[in-house]
Amino acid sequence: MGIDTVADERLASRLAELRLERGWTLEELARRAEVSRSTLSRVERAEVSPTAALLGRLCAVYGRTMSRLLAEVEPAPARLVRAADQAVWRDEETGFVRRAVSPPHGSLRAEVIEGRLPAGADIAYDRPSVPGLEHHLWLTAGGLELTVDGEPQLLAAGDCLRFVAESTRFRCPGPEEARYVLVVVAP
Incomplete structure (x- = not known):
């Protein structure tokens, strides 16, 4: 996994939250991000850590920088x-x-x-x-x-x-x- 297991789980949870906030199914997100539904499902369940390219696609779909997304799963910075x-x-x-x-x-x-x-x-x-x-x-x-x-x-x-x-x-x-x-x- 990427950052560490706890952070990977927080990232997976945040990615699932972002999708649900928009009312999208995994199929809809897969279509928008041009990524397979099974890959997205595994990422959202923290079974695999997303690659930089995959995170880039998801950030584009959600309108966030990668840093902002990663900051959302970390405690607020000092x-x-x-x-x-x-x-x-x-x-x-x-x-x-x-x-x-x-x-x-x-x-x-x-x-x-x-x-x-x-x-x-x-x-x-x-x-x-x-x-x-x-x-x-x-x-x-x-x-x-x-x-x-x-x-x-x-x-x-x-x-x-x-x-x-x-x-x-x-x-x-x-x-x-x-x-x-x-x-x-x-x-």
């Missing part, structure tokens, strides 16, 4: 977020590690995320979690091919890419992992 208290989530399928350095909170519109993508990992998001979401990605180590709306950009350590996108693809060509800081600003 003003000071100590390193030891920053939520870390791992996609077991790709090895992607995501740290919520400054998670969503109250009326603040920005959040800061640290991402680590191992060499060879490739994650595609076919739709934005929130339309109009502003991104500032600063690559701190390694190399990263970031495709924004079909236009690939090869980033080297120190480069910053700013964008609002409909689709994105993160690919680490290697040989070392890509490490980056991502600032996300809600519209």
Whole structure:
């Protein structure tokens, strides 16, 4: 599982709540997210931890950033977020590690995320979690091919890419992992 067993169970419960709040069946959610009903059922029962790509699809359907969704299953963050208290989530399928350095909170519109993508990992998001979401990605180590709306950009350590996108693809060509800081600003 991803974060830890208790957090996975809270995430599964929150995903089920979001679906029920909208009055959707699993079939309706499956159609909207373009994910199989059986996969969604297993995720909502915490039998499996969702991949980053699946969470991205669900966030898009629910109109939330991934950080906001993950923050909804964690206790409300304090003003000071100590390193030891920053939520870390791992996609077991790709090895992607995501740290919520400054998670969503109250009326603040920005959040800061640290991402680590191992060499060879490739994650595609076919739709934005929130339309109009502003991104500032600063690559701190390694190399990263970031495709924004079909236009690939090869980033080297120190480069910053700013964008609002409909689709994105993160690919680490290697040989070392890509490490980056991502600032996300809600519209």
